[in-house]
Amino acid sequence: MALKPAAVAPTSSELEIEAARLADKGLAGLGYRDEELERAARLTWRINRLKKEQRAVIPAHVYQRPEILLGVADLVGDSYRLAKLCADADAKSIIFCGVRFMAETAKILSPDKEVLLPAPEAGCSLSESISAADVRALKKKHPGAPVAVYINTTAAVKAECDVVVTSANAPKILRKLFAEHEQVIFAPDAMMGKNLAKELGKKLGEELIIWEGTCIVHNNFDATSVEFYRKMYPGVKILAHFECTPALTSVVDYIGGTGDMMKWVADHKSSSYMLITECGLGDLARTKFPDKVFVPMCRLCPHMKSVTLERVLSALESPSAAQRIDVPAAVAARALRPIQRMFELSEDKASS
Ligand code: SF4
Structure with a gap:
């Protein structure tokens, strides 16, 4: 019809x-x-x-x-x-x-x-925190160190790097880079960089070189309120996004990207959950898991x-x-390689 x-x-x-x-x-x-x-x-x-x-x-x-x-x-x-x-x-x-x-x-x-x-x-406060010229300067300062950039970057920045990562695959990909290099550059999220250094046991500024970009949403959650919420909601499981501060991620039950947080909720039984990230994830979780209780604790991203x-x-x-989105062909061709490298490295289960 x-x-x-x-x-x-x-x-x-x-x-x-x-x-x-x-x-x-x-x-x-x-x-x-x-x-x-x-x-x-x-x-x-x-x-x-x-x-x-x-x-x-x-x-x-x-x-x-x-x-x-x-x-x-x-x-x-x-x-x-x-x-x-x-x-x-x-x-x-x-x-x-x-x-x-x-x-x-x-x-x-x-x-x-x-x-x-x-x-x-x-836009995005992370992608706006670093330029292609900044990446070139980092490479000059740390010759030989591979550059991994978060997917929250412009096409021009991706074009300068070796591999793109997301919060879902960053630990796995950086482990692989460290297996072959003593020093790795990660940009632009400083909080995620600090969380990664801790998770991988690498020295910040020596082994893992980071950039000082932050997410305006995740950088502003208060770590001290976690204790208060645990008392207020006994048994609550608290999950935080990788972009939150290390002070916060060190006192929660799980840290990860949004997909991993949803999977964690699906796999665990608890009296209630708190998702410390942008509010959209909590809304989606409430519709996906109508029988579970989600304690409100989120911030809105004005860009999203x-x-x-x-x-x-x-x-x-x-x-x-x-x-209309247009990426100049020369930039797109160079940015495609590190994105494809991400797919290869994150899906290579044999070497994970
Ligand atoms: S929540 Fe908003 S500002 Fe933060 S990383 Fe995502 S798009 Fe960027």
Whole structure:
């Protein structure tokens, strides 16, 4: 059956069905009221139709708004998972619900697809903390040391490095680099660098050279409040993201990336859980594990939350020049190598 033109608004019964679908997907459980469900449904109905007509795929990072994750996203995950899924997606275009470095990574991996970033100004304090010139200077200062950069970096920075890592595979990849080198450079997240040095038993500044970038969300959680929450919620299991400060990660039950945190919750039985990271993960966890109790403790990332359903719709209906992601071919070719190296090193189970 041919689809109706997507610009046509849903009939009242179509709207009712779409609002009920969103409620069932988990938005009702997160406290969305009827009028909020209806407002979201008007947009998701149109986005989902346009998406099909245009053979577009919508990947969304777990820190996105619930109505995006549950209403229109085709692929949901952390940076590593999304990078892989985008490369394999059978689509003409990618509407990336996330921040700029993620959309750039998708473009590098899928040069033939059109990549659109609904919120073109969505940056990241980590990726903005370091430039390609900074990486070149680090390499000059520490000749022979391989450079591993966090995926939260620009394409130009990735182009200067040896391997890209994510919070899900950084310990594994750095272990492999240290097996062949006495010194490794890791940039730009200083907190993650410090956590990695501790986990790998390496001396900061001597064996592991780090950069002083920080995430504006994870750097601001207070380690001293952990004791208070343990008293307030006896038995609570506290999980923190790798980007949190070492003072905090040393007093929690588990540290890892967002995918690992979700897996840990799935694998453990506890009276309650606290996820110290961006609020999107807690929202997603509440819908994935409705029988588990999650104690609120999170912060919003203004960059991630700048993506809205209205902006996703605008990227599909009439994308602006600013929403189109373009990575110069020479930079993309050089940035592709360290991303592929990440896939090789993180999936090489035989040598893990
Ligand atoms: S949560 Fe932190 S690391 Fe993630 S996009 Fe926001 S500023 Fe960047």
